[in-house]
Amino acid sequence: MVKNALQAQLLKAGLVDNKKAKKLSKQAQHEQRTGQSNEAELKAKIEQDKQGKIAKDQALNMEKQRLLDEKALKASIIQMIGQHKIKDTDGEVIYQFIDANKIKKIYINQQIYNALVSGSLVIAKENDGYAYLPKALAERIDEKMQGFIIINNANAQSNEQTTDEEDPYAAYVIPDDLMW
Template structure:
């Protein structure tokens, strides 16, 4: 009648009666058949795993969304540069500037060169080439995303700090000096 040794020992000791032992045996068999063992713990673990997966998926989706927004912003800036660049810039005057730690040289007309040196035009990166843009557009582009404007000769930025003991402090080197 009693199926395991523990129940037999409990019956002999008088701690459990026959009726109670049968009830416990039937309850154990029922739990085995229906799979109700630690059901609450399993459900809690499943819910926790779902919550973790949901949080991970949301983080990945947010990252993808940020990448897409950045890509769209770059595309719109490139389109703005292509639409508003000054087309007639070719000339005989060489202008040198730094792009990605390399000195680059472009040949410009004298009028474009003078506007670039005075600060009314700027040089922007146009994918593989360079474009001259009006200063107002360049400021809007720079507010949206850094890295497209390479040369911006502001009159405010040309103020250099000098040392009081420098013997050549009175001699100002012009920005458009040609060697």
């Protein structure tokens, strides 16, 4: 009644008895039956892992697509700045502004200086330099992506200063564009 040759050899050698051989064969049958149920669990786990991998791949693809879209948007903004910047701005008038916590000094002509101070022109970052753009274009660029427009004095014009009624110097207005 022994099912495999190894069990027969063990019985002949006297290492196991009939009870032990039957017990081992029943254990093997039990493992074989439970192994089939483990296959179902294993298949479910494999399917779950597949779904997780698919979800992870989709998330990675969405991130890559977002980065590509952002890169394309930056390229289009840089192209817009290059096409619409004002040329021939060299002059002797000094304009100072802050860029990345550093004070920058540029030499421009009086007409560009007046337009910057009044807010009709803005300063935008262009690769390693600066470009002077009309206010309307700067607003469109700012709507698309922040970080390109450095100086926009149009916002400063809207902030009205409140004066104290008892201030003796209220009648004397201090201009923002003093040249020292």
